Amino acid sequence: MMGRIPRWPGAVVPVLVLLALAAPTAGGQETAVRIHGVVVEEMTGHAISGALVIIAETGDSAVADRDGRFAFTARRAGVFAVEARQLGFRPVRATFELDVGESAEITFTLAAEATALPEVVVEGTPPVHPSMVEFFRRKAEGHGHFITREDIERERPMLMSDLLDHVPGVRIECKLGRQCWIDMGRAQPSLVGRSVCHVQYFVDGVRYGSPAEEVDINSFRPEDIEGVEVYRGASGVPPRYTGRDARCGVVLIWLRIGRPRLRS
Incomplete structure (x- = not known):
């Protein structure tokens, strides 16, 4: 069953979350809560490999592979604040609720962030005419x-x-x-x-x-x-x-x- 999709103001939706019921396991037991998805760049749509995706509440985390994809199992059901980070990009956070047996597929869209460099002082002798x-x-x-x-x-x-x-x-x-x-x-x-x-x-x-x-x-x-x-x-x-x-x-x-x- 597909769930709710969070919306943000503006032309770009930084996070897209799809919720679905997981298939029951043998013996009637439901699967654990699973979170997976992809991290992409806002301007190009290219995958961002090496991005860190982490659940603030539990510390569960995963690193995006070369295709920008990640997957991990959460320790418990409940409300999750999942954040994607990568050097040179502004971090993005998605907050949603998962019940036991549900899984979430998340698309993080990260915008590049200008990095402030320390001031450089160049000293030298002026050229002679x-x-x-x-x-x-x-x-x-x-x-x-x-x-x-x-x-x-x-x-x-x-x-x-x-x-x-x-x-x-x-x-x-x-x-x-x-x-x-x-x-x-x-x-x-x-x-x-x-x-x-x-x-x-x-x-x-x-x-x-x-x-x-x-x-x-x-x-x-x-x-x-x-x-x-x-x-x-x-x-x-x-x-x-x-x-x-x-x-x-x-x-x-x-x-x-x-x-x-x-x-x-």
Whole structure:
């Protein structure tokens, strides 16, 4: 005889229970209470092997086989709360009553459950931009004066003239307040008292300004700079940046990625 089928709200019925009277045994004795069924996945309907099916009240349990099927005999008749569990799925419980001589066939439908993983902290050194690889190689060789991003963040200068003012052999000259330029003190002054040999500038490897003109160093902002190389004369200047005017000094400026070149 088929029995009652529990119902749950929603589109998915997580447990389907069929109750039936067991056939009497020889001598008029009824069979023991038996519970069997299958455990399947909600999304695919595939069997969930290894799922644990357990009766909370008695501790009777069974493990689903490769087809998701399980079977065991309960120790007594009465009200049963049967639960199916498997790692990675939300457990499902069915509650029903079995009289002596009845058996239950249960279909458990388990929904996958997202497993919260512990927070992972990844530590490492940020990758160096290709242009800065040569910067640090030259710094290690000891030619010139080098200012790194770490130096800038430590000193926190307001202007580039503040940053370069402490470089040995560099003299900062200013006019109109913040408009400043560098004099390495290597060239002879002209008739008007100003050097006719100007410091040469390269920004990210490209010549900046005219060789015959002074460059306002405060047109650059310290917060935009990744590194600075200062060479007082032609000696030690990387070959690609040498030239007739390198004797008056060369300044290589390396910008941080995505930063504008000029002060607005």
